[in-house]
Amino acid sequence: xxxxxxxxxxxxxxxxxxxxxxxxxxxxxxxxxxxxxxxxxxxxxxxxxxxxxxxxxxxxxxxxxxxxxxxxxxxxxxxxxxxxxxxxxxxxxxxxxxxxxxxxxxxxxxxxxxxxxxxxxxxxxxxxxxxxxxxxxxxxxxxxxxxxxxxxxxxxxxxxxxxxxxxxxxxxxxxxxxxxxxxxxxxxxxxxxxxxxxxxxxxxxxxxxxxxxxxxxxxxxxxxxxxxxxxxxxxxxxxxxxxxxxxxxxxxxxxxxxxxxxxxxxxxxxxxxxxxxxxxxxxxxxxxxxxxxxxxxxxxxxxxxxxxxxxxxxxxxxxxxxxxxxxxxxxxxxxxxxxxxx
DNA sequence: AAATCGGGGCT
DNA sequence: AGCCCAGATTT
Numbered sequence: 001x002x003x004x005x006x007x008x009x010x011x012x013x014x015x016x017x018x019x020x021x022x023x024x025x026x027x028x029x030x031x032x033x034x035x036x037x038x039x040x041x042x043x044x045x046x047x048x049x050x051x052x053x054x055x056x057x058x059x060x061x062x063x064x065x066x067x068x069x070x071x072x073x074x075x076x077x078x079x080x081x082x083x084x085x086x087x088x089x090x091x092x093x094x095x096x097x098x099x100x101x102x103x104x105x106x107x108x109x110x111x112x113x114x115x116x117x118x119x120x121x122x123x124x125x126x127x128x129x130x131x132x133x134x135x136x137x138x139x140x141x142x143x144x145x146x147x148x149x150x151x152x153x154x155x156x157x158x159x160x161x162x163x164x165x166x167x168x169x170x171x172x173x174x175x176x177x178x179x180x181x182x183x184x185x186x187x188x189x190x191x192x193x194x195x196x197x198x199x200x201x202x203x204x205x206x207x208x209x210x211x212x213x214x215x216x217x218x219x220x221x222x223x224x225x226x227x228x229x230x231x232x233x234x235x236x237x238x239x240x241x242x243x244x245x246x247x248x249x250x251x252x253x254x255x256x257x258x259x260x261x262x263x264x265x266x267x268x269x270x271x272x273x274x275x276x277x278x279x280x281x282x283x284x285x286x287x288x289x290x291x292x293x294x295x296x297x298x299x300x301x302x303x304x305x306x307x308x309x310x311x312x313x314x315x316x317x318x319x320x321x322x323x324x325x326x327x328x329x330x331x332x333x334x335x336x337x338x339x340x341x342x
Numbered sequence: 343a344a345a346t347c348g349g350g351g352c353t
Numbered sequence: 354a355g356c357c358c359a360g361a362t363t364t
Contacts, residue, residue, distance in 0.1 A: 018359040025350060025358090059348025062362075094361045114359045133343080163359060172357065173353085203355095204345095233347065285347060324349060 006156070008080045008105035009040055015097045015104075016063050029058050040079075044071035052236050052321035059324070061235055066092030082106045095139075103155040111146050112159050113139040116166025121145070122198035123170060126187035130199040138198070208288045210249045213242035213326075214259060215277065215295040215333030223317055223330075224260070226309030233284075238320040240329055241309055245289060260308060261298050277336025282325045289325070293333040 013033060017026045033054050037043040043051070048068050055064035069091045074080060080101070081087050088098035095113070102108035111117065118135070121127065121142040127134055145151070151158040169176045177189050188194040216224040223240075230236050243250075243258045277295040281288070304310060312320065317330055 015359065020347090020358055020360055021349080022351070022358050057349075059350085060360085062347065063360090066361080092361070096360060100359065112359070115357080116359070159359090167359090200356095235347090283349085285349090286345075 005107055006105050008101060010034065011101050011105040012080070012093075012097075013067075015100045016067055016092060017058065019063060019097070020060065021058065025058070029054070040071050040074050043068065044075045048236065049321055053319065056237070056321050057324045057327065061237060061323070063092060065230070065236060080105070082108070084108065084110055100159065103159045105156075107155055109146060109152045109155045111143045111162070113142050114163070116170070117142050117162050119172065119198055120162060120166055120170050123175070123188040123194050124182060124186050126191055126193070127197065128193075128199060130201045133201070134198065204286075206283070206286065206288050207247070208290060209245045209247055211242060211245040211289055211291040212250050212255050212258070213240040213291055213293055213329050213333075215240060215293060215330065215337065216261060216298050217295070217314065217337065218298050218311070221314040222311040223314055224304065224309050225312050225317070225320065234323045234325070236321065237323045237326065239323070239326045240293075240333070249290075250292065255292070255294060259294070259296075277339070278329075278332030280325070280328045280332055282328065291325075291329060293329050293336065295333050295337045297337075 014026070014030055017030055017033075036054050037046060037051070046068070048065065051064050051068045052061065055061060058064075070093070073090060081089075082102070083106075084098045084102045087093050087101050088095060093101070097112075099110045100112035100114075103110050103112060113121075118131070118138045121138040122134070124145070125141045127138055127141070129137060131138075145162070146155070146158050165180070165182075169180050173195065175194055177183055177186070177194060180186070183189060186194065188197050214224070225238050226241055228234050228237055228239055241260055275294065275296075276292050278293040280291040280293060282291070283289075314334070322330070
């Protein structure tokens with residue numbers, strides 16, 4: 001509602017989830033997250049693993065780690081800072097999110113500059129310099145857009161209006177200029193170059209990497225899993241064991257060398273030892289990953305060493321803090337193994 | 343300034 | 354098969 005101030009906790013969670021993520025993808029995660037962690041205190045006292053479970057499949061897992069750290073910091077502070085600088089000093093909150101929380105939750109007259117606003121700025125002011133180099137310039141010009149009294153009086157609505165304009169009319173391709181309220185003041189439209197802006201520098205090509213992961217199941221349907229290191233790619237999420245991904249493909253002989261528990265593989269399934277039961281292709285931002293999923297039934301999962309992982313009942317695997325990649329690997333592996341059994 | 347960091351939906 | 358998305362952090 002106009003002029004209403006939103007709950008800063010809710011605004012914070014939604015803005016973090018919406019970073020580089022579509023509204024459609026966020027909505028179910030948002031509701032589930034608030035149900036599981038209703039307030040700052042609930043989030044701060046929860047174990048990180050539980051937060052990663054709620055984040056499972058949403059991507060960019062440093063957001064979940066920083067969210068948890070930030071909740072602890074907010075408890076220390078006694079609540080949210082109400083200004084942009086204070087907000088931006090918190091973990092996981094950069095220039096955009098600080099401005100968004102300040103405007104939407106606290107009514108501070110600032111303009112959160114996201115991809116939508118950058119695009120609007122590039123067109124209104126006909127900025128031809130390519131992204132991402134032009135970021136600073138686009139942001140500097142965008143913050144002049146709210147100088148009118150309506151924007152000053154209703155910062156939250158103005159921010160939302162910019163987002164809506166970028167999402168419905170001033171879209172990346174084929175913008176609907178004829179419906180745009182700023183049609184006459186848009187410099188790019190005057191020049192007829194609105195559909196070409198903002199310009200972007202070509203992206204580097206995406207290399208391919210190769211991985212192997214093992215689906216090891218014992219007679220009681222227990223699966224061996226482990227936790228990835230707490231930092232870096234998919235940091236803190238649960239995965240099937242396997243060697244580090246590399247730039248070259250894996251031969252069957254190499255796989256046999258690195259397979260865990262080779263001495264305990266059972267022939268109960270009549271599966272040739274170390275059979276590929278499925279292949280998974282997964283595209284990350286900066287490389288494409290091709291994974292061979294190998295499966296075997298082992299006589300019993302031994303008490304694994306810390307770095308080897310831990311056993312989990314098959315029916316509970318779905319509730320682990322899996323990445324989407326590992327969800328695919330588990331499903332592919334289980335289905336492939338079933339094919340051999342049946 | 344460039345690289346890292348996910349995943350899905352749309353064209 | 355690219356391109357995009359309510360970006361932040363590290364190098």
